[in-house]
Amino acid sequence: MRRPAYTTLSCIKKVFRPGERSLPRTDIIDRLTDCLPYVSNGQDVEQTLTEILQMPVSPVRVGRTEAIIELLPVSHPVFELAYRYLREIHTPRTIEQILQKLRKNSPLSWNQLTRTLVLEQDPRFVQFEQDQRWYLAEWQVANDHVFAYAARNQMDRIALRSVLPLMEHELKLSSKEYVFVPELDDRFRMEGENLYICIAEDGAAQADSVPVTAQEPAVEQLAQTEVMEAEAQTAAAVTDATATAEAVTVTTEAAETATTPPTTNPAPYPKEDVTMTTMTATQPVNEQVEQLIRQAVSLLETRNQEMQAEVVGHFQQSNMEAIEILMKEKHKNEQAANGLLQVISALEQQ
Amino acid sequence: MIHTATPICIEKRFDTLRGIISQYHERLTQMEATVVELFATNQLAAISKSIEEKHRIERLVKKLEHFVEHWEEAAEIGID
Numbered sequence: 319m320r321r322p323a324y325t326t327l328s329c330i331k332k333v334f335r336p337g338e339r340s341l342p343r344t345d346i347i348d349r350l351t352d353c354l355p356y357v358s359n360g361q362d363v364e365q366t367l368t369e370i371l372q373m374p375v376s377p378v379r380v381g382r383t384e385a386i387i388e389l390l391p392v393s394h395p396v397f398e399l400a401y402r403y404l405r406e407i408h409t410p411r412t413i414e415q416i417l418q419k420l421r422k423n424s425p426l427s428w429n430q431l432t433r434t435l436v437l438e439q440d441p442r443f444v445q446f447e448q449d450q451r452w453y454l455a456e457w458q459v460a461n462d463h464v465f466a467y468a469a470r471n472q473m474d475r476i477a478l479r480s481v482l483p484l485m486e487h488e489l490k491l492s493s494k495e496y497v498f499v500p501e502l503d504d505r506f507r508m509e510g511e512n513l514y515i516c517i518a519e520d521g522a523a524q525a526d527s528v529p530v531t532a533q534e535p536a537v538e539q540l541a542q543t544e545v546m547e548a549e550a551q552t553a554a555a556v557t558d559a560t561a562t563a564e565a566v567t568v569t570t571e572a573a574e575t576a577t578t579p580p581t582t583n584p585a586p587y588p589k590e591d592v593t594m595t596t597m598t599a600t601q602p603v604n605e606q607v608e609q610l611i612r613q614a615v616s617l618l619e620t621r622n623q624e625m626q627a628e629v630v631g632h633f634q635q636s637n638m639e640a641i642e643i644l645m646k647e648k649h650k651n652e653q654a655a656n657g658l659l660q661v662i663s664a665l666e667q668q
Numbered sequence: 669m670i671h672t673a674t675p676i677c678i679e680k681r682f683d684t685l686r687g688i689i690s691q692y693h694e695r696l697t698q699m700e701a702t703v704v705e706l707f708a709t710n711q712l713a714a715i716s717k718s719i720e721e722k723h724r725i726e727r728l729v730k731k732l733e734h735f736v737e738h739w740e741e742a743a744e745i746g747i748d
Contacts, residue, residue, distance in 0.1 A: 625707070626704045629703060629704055629707045630700045630703065630704060633699075633700060633715070633718075633719065633722070634700070636719050636722065636723065638716055638719055641707070642712060644707070645707065645710065645712055648707070648710075649710070
């Protein structure tokens with residue numbers, strides 16, 4: 319299971335609390351051990367520390383004695399600009415994106431900027447493993463909170479745009495202090511406008527225990543069928559419902575793994591982020607449009623996969639009307655997908 | 669459905685019946701797969717037919733189970 323994990327360099331930055339410029343080596347090791355689950359490789363803390371100190375670009379250095387480790391002073395104003403920029407947009411950015419932004423607002427040349435703005439040196443910026451983007455060290459990760467909330471309320475999907483309001487109003491997490499990083503977390507899956515939460519895996523124990531207890535009495539009472547049949551049926555309905563719910567997540571997962579590799583393979587970022595960030599970049603509009611349409615098509619395809627699982631559920635409950643409704647939806651989706659594909663081919667011909 | 673070359677043994681009648689029931693259950697799970705296929709090929713009428721078929725099988729299974737339960741208990745009681 320993948321969780322957002324700070325890079326080792328970022329770990330050492332998180333160890334220094336705001337205002338602290340230097341720390342005894344022992345304190346650092348203590349605190350590093352505390353956040354060890356975030357240290358990616360389970361190697362010795364002491365060794366990690368010496369490695370960090372030996373790195374060519376490191377935010378820390380040995381102080382007056384070996385026992386003191388201090389943060390490097392960061393003096394250049396561009397760091398402050400970068401810090402303010404990230405703080406203002408409250409979104410992680412890659413160094414290229416930050417440089418682009420700063421280039422507009424500062425008189426420095428591109429070369430000067432790239433040489434001076436080494437965010438590795440500044441304790442205010444941190445990175446996660448497998449993510450190029452820079453985050454602010456003051457931001458907290460809200461993933462656990464969001465996941466706990468979803469598990470509590472048995473939510474398996476949230477619209478992406480309602481995550482922020484949820485964090486702010488339901489979980490009382492200040493949007494200035496917390497960031498939500500679903501794309502580095504295997505418990506969350508982004509698909510188009512929706513965020514899927516895989517409660518099935520973590521909550522498997524809970525989810526399973528409910529139908530089991532419901533089933534057991536049903537098994538016992540099998541001897542006296544007539545009276546207890548109704549109960550058994552409801553129990554079966556419960557298991558069916560959970561089974562289909564799980565099946566849905568499983569199939570969508572499968573569908574995702576099946577569909578994403580060919581289309582958007584090297585995209586560790588969420589699709590939404592792609593649209594948001596590349597929009598501002600220099601990509602020509604028609605390419606963006608094509609990309610968006612392709613996203614829409616893949617969205618429709620995954621929905622079709624979901625529907626197959628739903629059909630089985632409705633079939634088990636003999637719900638013909640629901641199947642008819644699904645069929646209509648499928649028809650519509652197919653027409654939409656066809657139309658979109660035509661648009662794409664028209665775009666490609668131009 | 670029963671591929672027994674030998675004539676039906678009376679002692680094994682309930683086991684045979686249980687075999688039939690489990691075959692029906694298998695059939696039901698197979699039907700789920702066919703329904704998915706039918707759905708993919710937009711055959712609404714066929715789906716509704718298979719739902720009817722499913723109902724029929726479920727009724728049969730219920731009756732058979734009831735039968736086995738009822739008479740298996742009675743079979744234990746001999747003349748002695």
